[in-house]
Amino acid sequence: MTLATRHRPLHDAATGGGKDLGDLPEWDLTDLYDSPDAAELKRDLDWLEEACREFAEAFEGKLAGLHAEGLLDAVHRYEKIDVVAGRIMSYAGLRYYQATTDAARAKFLSDCQDRITNFTTPLVFWSLEFNRLEDEHLDRLLHQSQELMRYKPVFDRMRAMKPYQLSDELERFLHDQSTVGATAWNKLFDETIAGLTFEVEGEGDDLGIESVLDLLTEPERERREAAVHALSKVFGENIRTFARVHNTLAKEKEIEDRWRGMPTPQTGRHLANHVEPEVVEALRDAVVNAYPRLSHRYYALKAKWMGLDRMQVWDRNAPLPMETKRIVGWDEARATVLDAYAGFSPKMADLAEPFFDRGWIDAAVKPGKAPGAFAHPTVSEVHPYVLLNYLGKPRDVMTLAHELGHGVHQRLAADQGELLSSTPLTLAETASVFGEMLTFKALLAKTTDPRERKVLLAGKVEDMINTVVRQIAFYDFECKLHDARRSGELTPEDINALWMSVQGESLGPVFDFAEGYETFWAYIPHFVHSPFYVYAYAFGDGLVNALYAAYEESGEAGAGDFQDKYFAMLRAGGSKHHKELLAPFGLDASDPAFWEKGLGMIEGFIDELEAMEG
Template identity: 80%
Template sequence: MQFPQPVFDANTSGGKDLGKLPEWDLSDLYPATDSPELARDMAWLEKECADFAASYEGKLATLDADGLLEAVQRYEQIDVIAGRIMSFAGLRYYQCTTDSDRAKFMSDCQDKMTTATTPLVFYGLEFNRLDDDHLADLLGANTDLARYKPVFDRMRAMKPHQLSDELEKFLHDQSTVGAAAWNRLFDETMAALEFNVDGEVLSLEATLNLLTEQDRATREAATHALTAVFRENIKIFARVHNTLAKEKEIEDRWRKMPTPQTGRHLANHVEAEVVEALRNAVVAAYPRLSHRYYALKAKWLGLDRMQVWDRNAPLPMESTKIVNWDEATATVMDAYAGFDPKMAEIAKPFFSEGWIDAAVKPGKAPGAFAHPTVTPVHPYVMLNYLGKPRDVMTLAHELGHGVHQVLAAEQGELLSSTPLTLAETASVFGEMLTFQKLLDGAKTKEERKILLAGKVEDMINTVVRQIAFYDFECKLHAARAEGELTPDDINALWMSVQAESLGPVFDFADGYETFWAYIPHFVHSPFYVYAYAFGDGLVNALYAVYAEGDPDFREKYFDMLRAGGSKHHKELLAPFGLDASDPKFWDKGLSMIEGFIDELEALED
């Protein structure tokens, strides 16, 4: 059973320049950790899992269509309650990962959940043993059951890779002391790190934020502070990566997965050749995109050579003005409403009902996420809002996820979950709407240049950087299969993708080789990162269709979001005349980034 991925949280009020920042109200999940509602649901879950096994284990093949539908719907309700409990525990924990009470509560919930759901392990295994023709007959006999076919297809894609019932139960039982435990060690270690920048002690998020400061000396000092702390802890992070990669290799070998990436492709319901076409298109475009852009940026910064702390530097003419929360909210909501008032209406409760947690605080996990929780409740968005223009784009991005999750919830728990490759669609589209709104309002050539440069940098970070990350992961898992990796081994793999992706204008300061250590996706979700590039390329192609004036675009777009995980990417994109399995599809998306760089070069004249 898959529990919703926990999201990371923040704090209630910002600095004096940011205004009052919103915080989560988790009472829509449960009022408190000792609430009767939570105790009731936990007791129900334990009983229902046992009853479910008693009703169906060894009997799935004997059920008629109505009987199988009842089994699926009972399983779906178990999924809802289990997801609700773990969402509550996870969200509380990520609000302050250094709080031992929160950590204990989440760990205890996870243990109880694992024990309670062990009787369900038979379900997927037995379902996959159903004869294909028999299942087809059942689906043909009941339209309500046939609705779940996409869920069944994804389950049965794992059929060649499933183990014996006994082994599957063993893996289920030991999961809390396997990857989940190493994930938690990583999160707690990262949240507790402190970085001394010119005498000021900062969290990871606040230190990374300094890399976007106007002052070059500040950016350099932040880089050295990051390097010093990563080096001190590099053995821990190397141990986490070695263990998780080896655990994955063992399980993949037992499951007869042909490559380390296969499990992710199956989960994403995307073909390996589509991902390979995306990867190859982006790598081939490095010289036309990142290499060309960073050469331009070096000129703007007055530098012959760029250092790693210059990569995300603002342009010299860029304003250092902080964007307060109210202004950020208005900017994003206006952009959403400009596309369609319905989109702004869906987004509104995020701001008014305690669905966003925005500020930075000690112990809080870094990053920004949108967590769907469960379909009867609503998503929660987490930000680390510091008032930079990029933070406004992050709000637009995460809010896009939230809107998508609200719409997809109409499908019900089992069909709402969107594969990662399509999960980035609404978020990147929301960013693009916000960017175009700001670009249309640019009053001067300089303002337009700053906006274009910011967007190109975001796209390079989303496409080029993430594909470089994907290549790093591919190399890491291949190398780990040959034996234990030292920190220096992992550092070398990291550096092998950096110069290729960023280009010849960069020098790499001593210590940058450790910067793989803080990226959570490598730990939590191996090979997740290509989904960002997939989403960006897909949205660029989608936005081109929108810009061309398709009169039915909005209706088709909302239908796509509502579909959740009920349709394959081919079926979802067909109404727009797009096909992600066509290698030329990715070139369309990349040409939009290239066009922005062309315009930036033209603005130099």
């Protein structure tokens, strides 16, 4: 499953802790399958087993002798297999994420994974044999068929792995054992996190993790402090399990990377994202160099607003003293986001509206439900599904805008077909962050009260710091973790020390770190599910800041042209490289000035906040 994810502090009760949020939607998964025992599901599993066997019989050992038409037929058949397998796993996975502590759903997901892994083992030859084709031969075939040429971006990504592929036998082994490797450890992590309960002083016991994380955004400082202590206590009690998960996954990755000859732990992610390492390093360096101008400066301001000489970790996401405690009902959240989307283009609102009306959003917080939020594209023949944990806070509205941006992107890219619709992570956050920016700008334009404007600006700056500064700090932590694991087993204390090594640097000198905070790496899902994913958030935010600046510079006269280019970029999915997609806007991510332009927007907001103090 490919999930476009974010993790935000949320809550745990279907009505948001007793708040009347309105009628929160739930998923209707029948567009995938009616039930786990649906006849259509059995039919697709049976078809998939036969299709994989027939594909191997038809093409294994024969790719070099195929003409253009034969290779195109192989691609189409492979793509159909990908659709059916993706449909099954999307259904099983989404059911599981609705209730990760439900043993029957966990078993159904595992059984589907096992069967599909077994069925698709005969397909392992495909990329290996394809990469053994001579460059000149493949180039000749591509130029004989325009339809085959359309798949060149897919072929390019496959062939980027050519220097790192193993023997056919070893690749089959890795494929077969995957269900008891990383996949199993991922599931252990998910089930452990979902099963944690917390006792927070003054709040009660048996709270889920979302309930406690949500307390970190409450106005009462003692409630936030109590939440941090509760989190620290339970993470500490379970830290050996989390350390075991991280040690095992990092070591497994190190072994596979070593056998493949990958030069760094990050290489696989960069290849998958179709982005050059030097571009990621330019982004990372630009953000780290900007820490003093961004997070350090902003949090010093926030400390002043809160009347504090020193800030604690439970103050980082605290609301401002002048902020009113307002609950945003579901209908208002829907109208806010759709109106902002329509303000950019009615077409964008039209693409987002079905999510609300057709069971494509699961919004309520429920026991055992996966934390955070994500948009899952399923397969190109169906539609995306969005998961939220909606509690009616203003930041939840921004999360809705973010995930709907993913949904719009995924709907538009679906026209590319299964193999070309998947967007590399570096561009996967573009539409989501752009959707947030549209919503923020629409709210800001309607705000005339200086105090409300300050609250809005500060909230946006905090979101951007969480998206850029915090995620690059996460990336540095991962780099240090994987590098250290190469030298041997890491104790929980070792991992704690690596975590703390990036916290002060990124957040700034105004912060103190309470005892227990050193374990807070334990609950971040990205480190487990998608190593080095996190830089995609910073990439997306920097890209969108530069993109939005270009949109504002286009003015009313150029708005239509910008919209056309923007929708064309989203429709492209994974069919074009980031250089090609950004060129129509006059942007280039390989230029260090590009990242400075994006960071400059955050700096400008902080400038405005500082000016309000005068």
